Amino acid sequence: MQELIQSQKIVDDERKQVILEILADKYCKQILHNTLEKPKSAMEISHEKKIPISTVYRRLQTLYDAKLLAISGSINQDGKKYFLYKSKVKSISLKCDLEVTTVEFVPNKSHSD
Secondary structure (H helix, E strand, O other): OOOOOOEEEEEOOOHHHHHHHOOOOOOHHHHHHHOOOEOOOOOHHHHOOOOOOOHHOOOOHHHHHOOOOEEEEEEEEOOOOEEEEEEOOEEEEEOOOOOOEEEEEEEEOOOOO
16 A cells, blocks of 8 residues: 655745755754654764764754754653654755745654654
8 A cells, every 4th residue: 555645835934944954954964864763862863973962962953943853851760861852854855946945844754743
């Protein structure tokens, strides 16, 4: 059975601009790709993608503010809080004819709100 891919169009120009800036950032794209299948901690992302931890935290905040990343939290056995991050988008596509820019994204179905 074939799955119907449901894309969502972004109409707000300010949000479009934020998404374009994120797509131009190699670290943001690496983080979204790295957290596509399962939630990961900032340390896991930093280690797996060889991105400095301070950069990971800055980009995680950017992606979360843009509503492209979900955060779930927990407390470990030592009583310390830790957070896991997961991509809310499977893909982002854009079309620009120099007058109108169209941005659409396909939600990550393995993500649950």
